[in-house]
Amino acid sequence: MTExxxxxxxxxxxxxxxxxxxxxxxxxxxxxxxPPPTPPLPHRRPAWIAQRYQPPGAWSRETAVPANGRGRSNIRSLL
Incomplete structure (x- = not known):
């Protein structure tokens, strides 16, 4: 019997x-x-991920290149 x-x-x-x-x-x-079911929203990445967000003071390649232009340096040349 059915419910x-x-x-x-x-x-x-x-x-x-x-x-x-x-x-x-x-x-x-x-x-x-x-009512008809609403279609799901397309999956999108957050805008801050798509723009490769870097907060202020974040490490970047530009600040780590030694001042003398050579591939190796010591800590004094970075200061």
Whole structure:
């Protein structure tokens, strides 16, 4: 047996009352259809990731190149 679609919480309705309630619920469901599902939004990366965000004071290649232009340096040449 299938589960009931609705149930009466109080009282003892007879069969004609249950039929009237069922008809009323069917009419309400037919006149007020469920809204169509909304399509999901396309997945987009946050703008700050797309722009390769670097906060102020972040390490970057420009600040780490030695002043003498050579590939190696000591800490004094970076200061």
């Amino acid at each position: 009931p679609v609705f149930r009466v919480l109080r009282g003892q309705p007879d069969e004609p009352e249950l039929v009237a309630l069922t008809v009323a619920l069917v009419v309400l469901a037919a006149t007020n259809p469920a």
